[in-house]
Amino acid sequence: MMNPYIPDRITWIGLRSVELPLSQAVSDAKVATGRQKPLESVSLLFAEIETSQGHSGLGFSYGLRTGGPAQYAHAQEIAPLLIGEDPNDISRLWSKMVWASASVGRGGVAAQAIASIDTALWDLKARRAALPLSKLLGARRSAVPCYNTSGGYLQASIEEIVDKATQSRELGIGGIKMKVGQPDRRTDLQRVEALRKHLGEQVPLMVDVNQQWDRITALRMGRELEQYQLEWIEEPLDAHDVAGHAALAAQLDTPVGTGEMLTSAAEALGYVDSGAVDVIMHDAPRLGGITPFLKVANAAEQRGMIMAPHFVMEIxxxxxxxxxxxxxxxxxxxxxxxxxxxxxxxxxxMIVPDRPGLGLSLSEKVSGWTQAQIEIGKRA
Incomplete structure (x- = not known):
């Protein structure tokens, strides 16, 4: 006879706000069109959880350009609500944090603060089971096709992008994505043509517009880009233009994708349920964590959609x-x-690690980039 389950309890939560500098500032189309400044660092919100039975978990969220301090501030408000709770009740605890955040909404900064804690709970649950998170969720594969984005930003010359693409391929990376969406569309086409010629026809190539085209431009550019046999065109339109993406996807042979700027499962499901894109590209830290991410992924599975999550490969x-x-x-x-x-x-x-949970631990460098930290509850 199996022993009955003995409830565990969260006894301690550590929060840490970190500003991780990039080795080089990067620019996408939002910078080229004057809407944003170059990106120089990534704000990270780390959450660490410990329980009465000695289990632990690590999760994180992030912000680009703005939002990092706000995420940290909101996490401090909601983390105390989890002290004394059973860490295995992840769905209930996610709802508890969402309702505690109701006055500031169910997306944006609030969702991103929740994401760090939600991810830590999933990491803890997988570690407790001595399983990689992928296997706790029911893994279907031990490796996932990967593509590089960091080498394809607009501040780089086409010569630099070609060189970075070569380096990525030598590292074993499968596909290459480059940024487009500049005011001069001819420059975009010239750069895409040069990279496709360098890579050859067999290497997967993607482009990312970062929401900088209107509907007419997106259709015209999409038709021009058909000749390059792209894996997809990413964020051709405003992230919330569901109807525009649906119309564009219906008129192009090249798959259309979006999702990274959406900050709730409801927004992402608007694209999935209506079949408005070919590739769903949602982001767990931005949606509110692994819990809402899985809801969107489950819906996308029902439609047979391609899934290409944005950023944070570690999760x-x-x-x-x-x-x-x-x-x-x-x-x-x-x-x-x-x-x-x-x-x-x-x-x-990219090979799925066989370490328990996410398989991550913080490096010593994090201490030097820490802007603020707090401990809630008591460590065992």
Whole structure:
């Protein structure tokens, strides 16, 4: 006879706000069109959880350009509500945090603060089971096709992008994504043509517009880009223009994707349920954590959609490994200095680590980038 379950309790939560500098500032189309400044660092919100039975978990969220301090401030408000709770009740605890945040909404900064804690709870649950998170979720594969984005930003010359693409391919990365969406569309086409010629026809190539086209421009550029056999065109329109994406996807042979700027499961499900895109590209830290991410992924599975989660390969690799249909993971080396571990890449795919949970631990460098930290509850 099996022993009955003995409830565990959360006894301690540590929060840490970190500003991780990039080795080089990068610019996408939002910078080229004057809407944003170059990106120089990534704000990270880390949450660590410990329980009465000695279990622990690590999660994180992030902000680009703005939002990091606000995420940290809101996390301080909601984290005390979890002290004394059973960490295995993840769905209930996610709802508890959402309702505690009701006056500031169910998306944006509030969702991103919740995401760090929600991810830590999933990491803890997988560690407790001595399983990688992918296997706790029911892994379908041990490696996921990957593509590099960090080498394809607009501040780089086409010569630099070609060189970075070569380096990525030599590292074993499968596909290459480059930024487009500049005011001069001819420059975009010239750069895409040069990279496609360098890579050859067999290497997967994607482009990312970062929401900088209107509907007419997106259709015209989409038709021009058909000749390059792209894997997809990403964020051609405003992130909330569901109808525009649906119309564009219906008129192009090239798949259309979006989702990274959405900050709730409801927003992402608007695209999935209506079949408005070919590739769903939602982001767990931005949606509110792994709990809402899985709701969107489950709906996308029912439609047979391609899934290509945005950024944070350290989290999304595990989630992509459990997805039924074609999926990708996005390679960015930006966050690697924050962790002691490295993800292995081989033959165009990123290998799912066999370490328990997310398989991550914070490096010593994080202390030097820490802006603020707080402990809630008592450590065992």
């Amino acid at each position: 999304h690799l595990h989630l992509a490994a459990a997805y039924e249909h074609q999926t990708w993971v996005e390679h960015f080396e930006w966050l690697e200095p924050a962790f002691n571990e490295r993800l292995e890449i081989r033959d165009g795919q």
